Amino acid sequence: MSDWTLHPDRALPADPATRPVAREIYETTRDLPIVSMHGHVDVAAFADDTPFGDPAQLFVVPDHYLTRMLVSQGTPLPALGVGPEGAPGLEKDPRAIWRRFCEGWKHFRGTPTRYWIEHELVEIFGITRRPSAETADAIYDQLAERLEDPAFRPRALLDEFRIEVIATTDPAWSDLAQHQRLAQELKGLDGTGTPGSARVLPTFRPDPLLHPARPGWRDDVARLATASGIEIGGYAAYLDALRERRRAFVAAGGTATDHGHLSADTTPLPDDVAAELFARALARGEVTAEENAAFSGHMLFQMAAMSCEDGLVMQLHPGVLRDHDPERFATFGPDKGYDIPVVTEYANGLRPVLNAFGHAENFRMIAFTVDEDVYSRELAPLAGVYPALRLGAPWWFLDEPDAMRRFREAATGTAGFSNTSGFVDDTRAFCSIPARHDLNRRVDAGFLARLVVEHRLELDEAVDTAADLAYHLPKKAYAPPSA
Structure with missing residues (x-):
């Protein structure tokens, strides 16, 4: 049996007129540095370098x-x-x-x-x-x-994979000590990194704190209090503690928050209603499913308001029913493959945040979906008009070649390329990062090649756009607007 090899044109268009153009475009991006701004690789992998x-x-x-x-x-x-x-x-x-x-x-x-x-x-x-x-x-x-x-240790592979920057996902109460150490120790791709130039960035993930019906919520609020140094006896102190932790993430090099709610609803509650609900949940754990949903939507609005204050880019990943099988969840815990996409509505859900902050200079939201029907109907039109909104890349169940192509076909006509965030790999599997980015670069090269062959784009424009999608747009989308 001959050796197993991979075809150099894999995932490029099969059409003989389009493939050579796609190959030419892909060759200009294949070796660009990787900007991996959303993922779940444990920071300890880089800090310990075991x-x-x-x-x-x-x-x-x-x-x-x-x-x-x-x-x-x-x-x-x-x-x-x-x-x-x-x-x-x-x-x-x-x-x-x-x-x-x-x-x-x-x-x-x-x-x-x-x-x-x-x-x-x-x-x-x-x-x-x-x-x-x-x-x-x-x-x-x-x-x-x-x-x-x-040569196969994590830090060495950062260079081997040409990863210019990588973001981890960290709980709000993380002490960030490993990130602070890495900022001093890691060098950039050119080997000349300076102290404080973070290459591994933290991402603020407060989800457990924003759902008062979640098991262990009160324990997590206690963790927030300890990490922030703020005694949380009520709603106002709770908000102050979240602000304090966000400031710590900014100081450690963080540029973004991440929110994995079921719904995209961002409707704010009156302050007195939110305060009463919080107090009751904290004191007695009494909260209905409806109140939990209302409070979590309210807190997304508060997170957006805080992003206007501190400049952290707000990522929203809604629309996944987590832990579909309760027995498997009880036995094995979360993130075991039982998370299932559901229909998600964005036009009304995001309206409160976008009406309040969609034109604010210091606010940026990146909205993702696993309900691809909304690309052309809701998300692309929203991203195509609100300066603060960017359309996130196909994510999770959609990060496969055909869905990536459908994304470009559905979104480009309304949002263009510039209102998208570039690719995110969203992975815990560190060694899959170059593979995932490579696949996306091939698919984008194929889409752009089709525009060239159909005389809808010049080749030099396609090459320029490919570089934007692979490298420049993610850097721009995840930089705080004030940067």
Whole structure:
């Protein structure tokens, strides 16, 4: 059997007139630095710079994109090494976990997960055999050997992957000590980084604090109080504590907040109503589902108001029903593949924030969706008129080639390119970052090539736009408006 290789034109258009143009455009962006402004790689990976674990821990166990597919084919999560200590059937042997993944390789055909993992295995780790039951052990051994090489430690891979800047996602009560240390220790791509020039940025994620019906909410408010140094006895102190923590994130190099609410509603409550609801929830844990939804929408408005004060870019990721299976959530916890998209409304939901701050000089919101029907109907028209709003890239269930193409087709006519944020990879799997950005650059090259071939864009304009989408727009979108 010949060595496993990847086609150089993968994900480019099949049309013979368009493909050469797409190839030319893609070649101008393929080696541009990566600006990874939204993701979930743990900051400790860079702060400690310890070697990655075994292949199963690197590729399989933490990746819910991967595990959910195998679960759908009958492999239980514990057999993939996912579960609390002592869970029945919890697999501890990483080689056995890797074998189960390789045996299920066929199930990933046609998925973006396959594209990402192919890229990682072939382009990063030099694997020459396709995963299967027969090749699993040999691939495992080769990966394990590579992972022992210091060149495959997280900090070294920042340079290898050409990652200019990467943002983590951090709870509001994080002490940010690791970020502060990294700002002193990490150098930029040119090797000349100066102290304080953060390359790994924190992102302020206050979600657990904005939903008073959430289990553990009062404990999380106590964490906020401790981290901020502000005793939270009521609603006003709660807002002050959030402001204080946001200031700490700005001081540590943060440029953005992130909000993963179910709804895009941003309707503010009267102050006295919000204060009474907060006090009752804090004292007795009494809050209805309707009150919880109203308070969370109100707090999104407050987060927008605070962004006008401190300049943090506000990311909104609504429309996902988290933990669809309560039994699996109780056993395995969140982020195990049971989050499901729902229909989401934006025109009315975002109206309070956009009416209040949509033209404010020091406010920027990036709105994402997993309900692609709203691209052309709501989000592109909104981003196409409000200066403060940018349209986020296809995210989560939509970060695959066909959905990316549909995004450009649906949004470009109304929002153009300049009102979009550039690509975000939204990943916990560090080694998939270059693969994800590469796929997006190929898809954008194909879309732009079609405009050139149809004489709707000149080639030099397409090349310029491709660089914007891959590099310049994300830097601009995630820089505070005052920068």
